[in-house]
Amino acid sequence: MMQEHAHSMTDIGPPLLLPGRKYRVNRRKAERNKRIAEMCREGAALPQLSECFGLTPTQIRNILRSQGLKPNKGAEQISESDAVIVAFHRARFAAPVIAEQIGLPQEAVRRTLKRFGLKPWPTNSKTCLTIPDPNILRDATITALHEIGAAPSVIAERVSLSRQRVRIILWNRGLKPNPEVEGSVRNDISVRDASILAMYAEGVSMPAIASDLGLTYQRVQQILTENGIAPRRRLRNRDAEIAAAFRSGSTVAGVAERFGVTADNARRILRRHGLKPDQKTKHDHARILKMAQAGMRAPQIGTELGINPRVVGAILHKNGVPQPRFKFDHARILGMAQAGRRAREIASALGISRASVGYVLRVLRTNGISTSRSGGAS
Structure with a gap:
């Protein structure tokens, strides 16, 4: 029965499209755009149209352009x-x-x-x-x-x-960025960029700068390139120091953080010196336990010995030494950062890793809180 009905429908042509939701939405948009054009012809200003219809000025301009109209002269002159x-x-x-x-x-x-x-x-x-x-x-x-x-x-x-x-x-937000024009980029540099240039001139590596200021490695490299500074080449004496630190018992992660290189780069350097970075490192448990008995926490021990704090915590747990869970004091870290202290200084003072300080600073910046010396909301 249904098939016969379907054939009868095709005999008289395709069924008519009923006005559904999409049709109603398009019709409302057409009526809205028509009203915008009418108000523009009556002399309405761009901000007035934007507020009246709940659209951004850019969207109003696009609608007027589709109607063959331009915003009224003087309407866009806004301080x-x-x-x-x-x-x-x-x-x-x-x-x-x-x-x-x-x-x-x-x-x-x-x-x-x-x-x-x-x-x-x-x-x-x-x-x-x-x-x-x-x-x-x-x-x-x-x-x-x-x-x-x-x-x-x-x-x-x-x-x-x-x-x-x-x-x-x-x-x-549905907005197309305005094109960059000559002179739109300020000639002076910000305090943050000046700090990056100064730290790099002092010999601090790009990963270390990124960790100190709570930025990504790529962003630091971009700022240096924009200011005409080429990245330094790898130093042979640093490679030898990395190999010596690994032989003394530091892990790959500890060596990477200490010398400001990535873990992959640290492994490549160690392999060039005939070392095997992937094999398990034998840690001095007695020394770690002695430092823990002296009151040092796992992050402090890890920073001192160049060992991952989690590895230190596992060793302490295996030997029955309890370690209290440490919660980051965001307010204290923020205050020290706004006072001009660098991440490595904050980490040393609070007994946490520099990476943890950088993480907290990034979280604060993401929430609109400035960590620069001036302080305040960004």
Whole structure:
């Protein structure tokens, strides 16, 4: 019976498409775009259209371009502070929070919002943000700078992120990064880049710099290349020191961290010196136990002997020496970093590995907390 019905349907042609969800969405978009074009012809400004329809200025420009229109002259002439205020408002921050972040009186913020036809969010609203979330503020600042035509390099310098990270944030928000133009990259260098150049000039290796400042090896190499500095060639005396440290009982991981090389590079160096880095190393258990009885923790012993702290912990556990679980004191690490102390100094003072300090610093930066000497939110 169903087959006969299907044949009868094909005899009179293909079935008509019923207006489903996709059809309704496209129709609403067409009506919205038509309304945007009408308001633009009536003289509506770009920020007003953006706020009215809940779209970014870039999306409004694209819609107007598809309609054969251009934004009204003067509509895009907006100062940086005004753009940031509008972006923070779009992120649903209350006027007091915006005023505190911008450094302006609340009345000035309210006047700016009124000039763009916007009303401040009521502070008692559940959807209003009264606590300055660093990540939301950072993303809103990136969007605001993008809307006034700033290139990713300029935005990256302002928000203390890499240009690639800024591009990713813009793409995730549906925005196409503005092209880099001549003069958009600042000629002066940041404090972080100056620290990298100074440390490298002192002979610190790139992996060690990356660990100290909480950056990746590739980012440090990129900063050095951008400033016209070529990476140093491997030193023969350092290779000999790596081999000597391995013969004295250090592990491959301990040697790599101590001399600022990767584990694979350390293995290659050891093989060139006729050593077998893959065979198990015999550790001095008596010395490790003696250091533990003196009150040293596993990370401190590992740093002192160039052994992985986990290996030290396993040896102590095997010999019945309890080791309390150590929780990182983020506040103390942050305070020492903002005081200008390097990761190796913090690690030595707190008895933890330099890699652990670098990990904590990266976590803090990811959450919008600056670890530089100046401190504060990024």
